[in-house]
Amino acid sequence: MPTRGKRYREAKARIEESDGPFNLREAAELVKATATANFDESVDIDLRLGVDPRHADQMVRGSVALPNGTGRDVTVLVLASEGKQAEAEEAGADYVGLDEYVERIQNDNWLDFDVVIATPDVMGQVGRLGRILGPRGLMPNPKSGTVTMNVAEAIKEVKAGKIEFRVDKHGNLHTAIGKVSFDEDEIYENARAFMREVMRLRPPASKGLYLRSITISSTMGPPIAVDRSSVLSEAR
Structure with missing residues (x-):
């Protein structure tokens, strides 16, 4: 030692x-x-x-x-269908999208974010990332408020110190x-x-x-x- x-x-x-x-x-x-x-x-x-x-x-x-x-800047990735992406961008998410980010995480092991927020309707696709995000504590989960249709509020809470x-x-x-x-x-x-x-x-x-x-x-x-x-x- x-x-x-x-x-x-x-x-x-x-x-x-x-x-x-x-x-x-x-x-x-x-x-x-x-x-x-x-x-x-x-x-x-x-x-x-x-x-x-x-x-x-x-x-x-x-x-x-x-x-x-928390005293630090939090980088937020939002995985959502097109109907919620503009809301996420306006709320200050650092990365917003779906297919391209799912592929980057799967194929390139891209993890340049601190929190992932997802809407319930895309969890079928997001679920494929469980083996990568799960062990790192990054998998979206309804209990923690990171699987939600109210993405703007979720982003605000995370950025404020949740x-x-x-x-x-x-x-x-x-x-x-x-x-x-x-x-x-x-x-x-x-x-x-x-x-x-x-x-x-x-x-x-x-x-x-x-x-x-x-x-x-x-x-x-x-x-x-x-x-x-x-x-x-x-x-x-």
Whole structure:
């Protein structure tokens, strides 16, 4: 395992010397103080959930509009029939079309976008992209609001900071909730909004401890363990 740099080690020592475990607001303050890179790092949140995603009734998947956005530009591809394409273009989609983009993804493995929005009437064609988009978390889905006839509203929400998330096969959930350039309140508010939605989506089939661990970190910084009980109270 490669040796961590001096700034990382100093940041890690600062966390270890602090009086943890931390609540969400304290973690928001600490993640800014321990960011180690010379660029505007993302603020990442990582959860370990007590679910077994091999069972469909324990899958945790959804979306949430972060109150302070993500801090980055989101590239949106809209796959729609001609009747909805003008609406998508006017709403600010970066790429709009159908056949040509389905072919580019299938034949050229083209993936220069962050979110795919599709109308229900073209899902027969879009479904062929499942093996490419699915593993990358890019497949449009009605539950996340990315399969809809109201493409303008979907584009607006995504551009404003709506994110999608999905638990992996090991029961872990990872996503970015902002940038270290955000102030502490903005990071805290985004983290709380995300956690509220994750808790709301707890599958009825999940037994025992649902939220097993939570950490917050910057892209290049050390993880900050967050007190589980404090998160449960703040996420209500």
